[in-house]
Amino acid sequence: MNNPLKPALDKKTRKFKEYNSYNLQSNNYYLLPFRFIRLDEQNELLVNEVGDFLIVSSGTVERIVNKKLDKISDEELYADLIAAFFISETPIPALLDVISTRYRTKKSFLDHFTALHIFVISLRCEHTCHYCQVSRVSENKKAFDMQRHHIDKGIDLMMKSPNPHITMEFQGGEALLAFENITYAVIQAKEKAMLLNKKISFVICTNLAVITDEMLKFCKEHEILISSSLDGPSFIHNKNRHRNGNNSYELAVKGIEESRQVLGFDRVSALLTTTNLSLLYPHEIVDEYYKLGFRNIFLRPISPYGFANYNERKNHYKTSEFLDFYKKALDKIIELNLRGEFFREDYAAIILRKILTPFPVGYVDLQSPAGMINSVIVFNYDGKVYATDEARMLAETKDYTFELGSLDTHSYEELFYGDKARFFSDAWTNESLPGCSECALQSYCGADPVFNYATQGTFIGHRPTSSFCERNMAIIKHLFLLMEKDARIKTIFRTWITGNN
Numbered sequence: 001m002n003n004p005l006k007p008a009l010d011k012k013t014r015k016f017k018e019y020n021s022y023n024l025q026s027n028n029y030y031l032l033p034f035r036f037i038r039l040d041e042q043n044e045l046l047v048n049e050v051g052d053f054l055i056v057s058s059g060t061v062e063r064i065v066n067k068k069l070d071k072i073s074d075e076e077l078y079a080d081l082i083a084a085f086f087i088s089e090t091p092i093p094a095l096l097d098v099i100s101t102r103y104r105t106k107k108s109f110l111d112h113f114t115a116l117h118i119f120v121i122s123l124r125c126e127h128t129c130h131y132c133q134v135s136r137v138s139e140n141k142k143a144f145d146m147q148r149h150h151i152d153k154g155i156d157l158m159m160k161s162p163n164p165h166i167t168m169e170f171q172g173g174e175a176l177l178a179f180e181n182i183t184y185a186v187i188q189a190k191e192k193a194m195l196l197n198k199k200i201s202f203v204i205c206t207n208l209a210v211i212t213d214e215m216l217k218f219c220k221e222h223e224i225l226i227s228s229s230l231d232g233p234s235f236i237h238n239k240n241r242h243r244n245g246n247n248s249y250e251l252a253v254k255g256i257e258e259s260r261q262v263l264g265f266d267r268v269s270a271l272l273t274t275t276n277l278s279l280l281y282p283h284e285i286v287d288e289y290y291k292l293g294f295r296n297i298f299l300r301p302i303s304p305y306g307f308a309n310y311n312e313r314k315n316h317y318k319t320s321e322f323l324d325f326y327k328k329a330l331d332k333i334i335e336l337n338l339r340g341e342f343f344r345e346d347y348a349a350i351i352l353r354k355i356l357t358p359f360p361v362g363y364v365d366l367q368s369p370a371g372m373i374n375s376v377i378v379f380n381y382d383g384k385v386y387a388t389d390e391a392r393m394l395a396e397t398k399d400y401t402f403e404l405g406s407l408d409t410h411s412y413e414e415l416f417y418g419d420k421a422r423f424f425s426d427a428w429t430n431e432s433l434p435g436c437s438e439c440a441l442q443s444y445c446g447a448d449p450v451f452n453y454a455t456q457g458t459f460i461g462h463r464p465t466s467s468f469c470e471r472n473m474a475i476i477k478h479l480f481l482l483m484e485k486d487a488r489i490k491t492i493f494r495t496w497i498t499g500n501n
């Protein structure tokens with residue numbers, strides 16, 4: 001019987017050419033997978049599948065792709081491209097195993113699954129910060145504190161994580177208002193971790209206003225880290241973080257000093273939230289952190305979720321305004337480093353670790369697959385389980401899209417591997433998201449379906465109008481250009497990721 005396809009294949013126009021005609025003889029190299037982007041008028045950035053990069057002069061990508069490179073006259077570039085797996089002289093590179101090992105290393109944060117377990121131990125708070133996504137000013141412990149049976153169930157689920165090193169983080173409201181719950185949870189979790197031979201770390205997120213000597217003693221005994229909040233000098237901090245007496249800043253500074261004395265200098269960190277007011281004072285904010293003895297700062301934009309969304313005048317700003325603030329603050333930080341002081345910007349350091357080392361980064365907001373469930377889970381005060389901290393903030397405005405289930409009714413398997421988790425997984429890798437899949441910065445960026453949903457209404461999102469994309473693209477390109485233009489800055493950046501100051 002005649003093959004019905006044969007006539008079509010025999011047509012001259014449809015016929016496959018001989019193998020060698022796909023293998024240009026004059027410039028005998030093969031293209032390996034890589035992506036590229038223009039950094040500025042003079043520079044193009046090439047990035048391969050494992051995040052190795054080359055910065056070349058404008059027009060070079062076009063020459064590489066069209067096989068116009070000459071092995072002799074472009075000797076140095078040609079050798080760099082071969083060495084960094086951008087091109088190969090054989091169809092399958094001889095060192096393919098090296099690339100696959102590097103790729104596995106980059107994704108090794110997935111090896112052990114969820115590490116960070118957030119327990120929202122109470123929603124009560126004595127502050128009324130205008131950007132607060134969640135807290136409640138209330139004496140009603142029953143309604144807004146986590147119940148013991150939920151703490152027990154949360155610990156049981158946490159122990160089921162395959163991860164040998166888990167972190168239990170207590171959040172609020174103001175977590176220290178439910179300190180008796182924290183002591184109970186820490187002692188229970190430690191006992192269970194010991195039986196299962198797991199390493200466990202504890203973190204308390206607190207504004208430090210109500211911390212006491214007794215609390216610090218307990219934190220010392222159980223090696224608990226303190227994560228506090230500091231928005232800058234008092235005129236910014238007290239404007240952002242309201243409490244009776246208007247003394248949030250004074251209490252935070254006192255609490256930081258006392259915690260350092262008891263726990264050790266490096267056991268106390270601080271987080272900045274950037275409001276409209278902060279945007280006017282990038283240098284003053286950096287100076288304040290430096291003055292208080294911090295040697296790092298995390299320049300964090302406000303999360304566009306929950307109640308923060310309601311206060312347009314104080315909490316809404318354009319991404320371009322944040323980027324302007326970020327760059328000015330970063331300039332100030334670099335200036336400090338050029339004077340011989342070690343001072344690190346943490347968001348830049350996370351990205352730089354992705355750019356300059358083969359290792360993964362344990363930062364849940366810049367991962368692919370996304371940090372949700374894979375790296376972090378939230379057990380809320382009312383027993384509900386959420387995919388991320390931001391997901392529970394959405395729930396506070398009655399949007400339960402990212403609720404995975406309840407500690408009362410759902411098993412580990414249902415929560416972590418259930419239908420909802422599988423549904424979200426469609427949108428949690430930037431390797432497959434429209435716009436991200438061909439982006440040169442993909443290896444240094446991440447995927448965030450919760451952010452996409454909260455800001456754009458879909459899990460997949462729309463990159464050309466995404467503030468997540470705009471911010472990350474601008475910051476990553478800025479870091480590359482800083483390193484390209486000044487070798488001293490590249491050296492400084494290396495100290496930020498090695499800690500060698």
Ligand code: SF4
Pocket residue numbers: 430435436437439440441442443445446463468469470472473
């Ligand atoms: S979010 Fe933007 S910068 Fe990040 S990988 Fe996607 S397209 Fe690139």
